[in-house]
Amino acid sequence: MTGHLLRAGKDGGIPDFFGPNPSDARYVSTQVIPRESGIEATVIGDLTLNGVTKPVTLEVIFSGAGTNPFSKKATVGFKGQADIKRSDFGIAYGIPMVSDEVSLTIEAAFEK
Numbered sequence: 001m002t003g004h005l006l007r008a009g010k011d012g013g014i015p016d017f018f019g020p021n022p023s024d025a026r027y028v029s030t031q032v033i034p035r036e037s038g039i040e041a042t043v044i045g046d047l048t049l050n051g052v053t054k055p056v057t058l059e060v061i062f063s064g065a066g067t068n069p070f071s072k073k074a075t076v077g078f079k080g081q082a083d084i085k086r087s088d089f090g091i092a093y094g095i096p097m098v099s100d101e102v103s104l105t106i107e108a109a110f111e112k
Helices: none
Strands: 026-034 040-049 052-067 074-085 101-111
Touching: 040 074, 052 101
Parallel strands: none
Antiparallel strands: 026 040, 040 052, 052 074, 074 101
């Protein structure tokens, strides 16, 4: 196979990991539990991947705040981590030769 392993079949090729019509991934938080440190939290929510929605818990750390030098808006940043199984989301391509377990790292910045 050529370089299209994480998207639908390229140039009419056979689709692989995400199937023929992959939809955007989406995470919607349902609960945030702050830790005593004031910079860490557990975020509980639902991850939709490959058209399948499952509960996923992120361990999140505050990474900074300040004024965006380009937009001049107040900005805060966070980094989160979670482990999922691809098979939980209907992505079984290559198992067991390709690991079922995937570590997700999500970094996001939010502007006011």
